[in-house]
């Protein structure tokens with residue numbers, strides 16, 4: 001059987017308001033998201049033995065990412081489960097149940113999107129898995145040699161995406177542009193973006209649990225609306241400012257992890273452009289006002305200040321203190337990436 005591949009994108013929330021708490025424990029949201037070109041790499045191949053074999057690696061390597069974060073390469077912040085708790089694994093279980101496929105899957109997952117960052121890496125991997133596995137099942141259904149399998153339709157994928165997580169339906173739609181998500185995140189409306197937007201993202205080397213951030217958050221009163229942000233990005237980029245980018249979870253996340261607030265201050269000190277935390281954190285981003293600015297200059301400035309701080313701390317406290325588990329912006333480490341909004345659909349490659 002062939003291998004099916006794609007590159008699941010990350011996302012940034014440009015606006016997030018909490019409208020209320022529901023009886024099922026979830027929060028009613030109004031959020032505006034864009035997919036960005038920081039991407040994981042996912043390959044899925046149907047195999048005969050009825051097992052799911054999943055290998056997960058950091059790209060370019062775990063030690064390279066650990067160096068950037070200033071943590072030891074066995075630090076738990078870099079642990080991504082390769083067991084049934086990985087959303088890729090759970091997505092394949094749902095596909096098998098729905099399609100009646102009785103074989104197994106060999107899966108390779110290369111991570112670039114930091115975990116627990118508010119960038120939706122796990123959700124995007126899960127949505128991409130549903131799309132790849134559905135394409136494989138469709139091919140299997142056509143093959144006379146195979147067991148009977150049921151082809152999966154868009155409605156099946158949507159229902160499975162909702163079971164996997166609130167953010168997963170957003171990533172099922174591989175189009176570019178900007179999305180408004182309401183309900184618990186599954187009620188989606190897509191808008192065309194006339195041009196791409198550039199950002200610099202900073203991940204401070206601490207993972208935040210989405211559930212814990214929501215547990216500690218407050219329902220807003222009065223509530224803001226995402227209309228203003230949608231209009232600004234789609235029609236009036238000159239009106240994008242610190243005042244309209246908003247995330248109701250930001251103060252809760254800063255309270256749970258000082259590194260989140262430190263990263264936001266660091267961004268504000270280095271750039272005059274608006275900055276905001278994404279999702280439930282821990283990553284933050286700067287939006288670059290000039291569409292011709294590649295973000296590389298700001299990213300290079302941030303890397304320089306990060307490395308100066310790393311060297312200073314290393315001289316003060318020695319290298320052992322630098323690589324202590326959990327050290328992050330405090331000790332100089334942070335992932336810094338210049339990213340753009342995705343302007344093209346994520347393709348499925350078959351080989």
Ligand SMILES: C[C@@](CO)(OP(=O)(O)O)[C@H](O)COP(=O)(O)OP(=O)(O)OC[C@H]1O[C@@H](n2ccc(N)nc2=O)[C@H](O)[C@@H]1O
Nearest residue numbers: 025026027118119120165166167184210211214279280281
């Ligand atoms: C905050 C957001 C913003 O886009 O993104 P991330 O920071 O996770 O990327 C999302 O709302 C996260 O969506 P997702 O990561 O799929 O969360 P889920 O697995 O559905 O939920 C994890 C937990 O978060 C809480 N939760 C999630 C969504 C929501 N609308 N209300 C909630 O209260 C619930 O306690 C739930 O058990």
Ligand SMILES: Nc1ncnc2c1ncn2[C@@H]1O[C@H](COP(=O)(O)OP(=O)(O)O)[C@@H](O)[C@H]1O
Nearest residue numbers: 086087115116117118119120121122123125210
């Ligand atoms: N495919 C995956 N990639 C990354 N993390 C995963 C994956 N599947 C499950 N997880 C677990 O989900 C947690 C949060 O996932 P992630 O989507 O990266 O964060 P966020 O909700 O902040 O966007 C991780 O800490 C990890 O333990």
